[in-house]
Amino acid sequence: MKIVKKQRFNSQVTALELGYGIIGRPLMNVYCYHIGDTLIDCGQAKMAGAMKSFVSAHRIKQLLLTHHHEDHSGNAAMIANECGAAVLGHPITAHKMGHIRPILPYQHLVWGQSKKVAVSPLPAVVASNGFRFLSIHTPGHSKDHTVYLEVQNGWLFSGDLYLGDRIKFFRSDEQIDQQIQSLQIVLQHDFEALFCAHNPVLKNGRDRLRRKLAYLENIVGAVGLLLTRGLPEREIIRQLDHRQDRFVKFFTMGNASYANMIRSAIRAI
Ligand SMILES: [Zn+2]
Secondary structure, three states, X not given: OEEEEXXXXXXXXXXXXXXXXXXXXXXXOEEEEEEOOEEEOOOOHHHXXXXXHHHHHOOOOEEEOOOOOHHHHOOHHHHXXXXXXXXXXXXXXXXXXXXXXXXXXXXXXXOOOOOOOXXXXXXXXXXXXXXXXXXXXXXXXXXXXXXXXXXXXXXXXXXXXXXXXXXXXXXXXXXXXXXXXXHHHHOOOXXXXXXXXXXXXXXXXXXXXXXXXXXXXXXXXXXXXXXXXXXXXXXXXXXXXXXXXXXXXXXXXXXXXXXXXXXXXXXXX
16 A cells, blocks of 8 residues: 655645555655755655655755665655755765665565665755755664754754654664764754654654653663663563564564664663
8 A cells, every 4th residue: 555645734844745555554654855945855665656756846956865764765866867956965874875785575565675876965054945954963763864953943854863752663773872862962952843754743842852862761771770680681671571562573573673672772881
């Protein structure tokens, strides 16, 4: 099943919401935000057709990538070819997008593979069409993760930094300590609307990011307590795991799970 929805969030921010499910509804939709002549993230390659008609109807001068994951970068090469748009991102994003990367079976199934594309380095501020996007490197979800703050309007295009107040799983390479640090850095800035790539929150966005920060800090605290009691990793996971991630854990063959979050906390302490 394919989901394609155009959404208008305010007079200047619209989004193309894209979802792809092999059988039935997609597990997770992705929002690609369009502001002026700028697009932030571009969805999964499996939804190239919908993205192609969207970009052909708008003038896209630049594509800002929050990170290299396939649901965010999947149509970057197509957009660069179709619109001649500049693709901008963190140097690590540029490195990752410079070649075709091997991906896991579930990623092939729900996203498809991103094609290689030249990604230009980001200036500190991308100014276009009267908007000013401040790029803030926010590693943790991935090494290259970057958010974009439209400073005049207080809009934070947060990629996968937020996702939810109490997330249930981490990918195996996520770093909880870096995520905590990234959230602390972002919270020093002024913003209200959180244009998350999977779960937009227009009101009280700062508060929601604060809740996510407190949640992650609590996990690290709980893991730390069990470590001081001398418990081994397996026992710590057994005690803290709420078993709410089972389908995702099974579907991703363990690439995304709650246990990964606990392991990351153990590594960080
Ligand atoms: Zn991601």
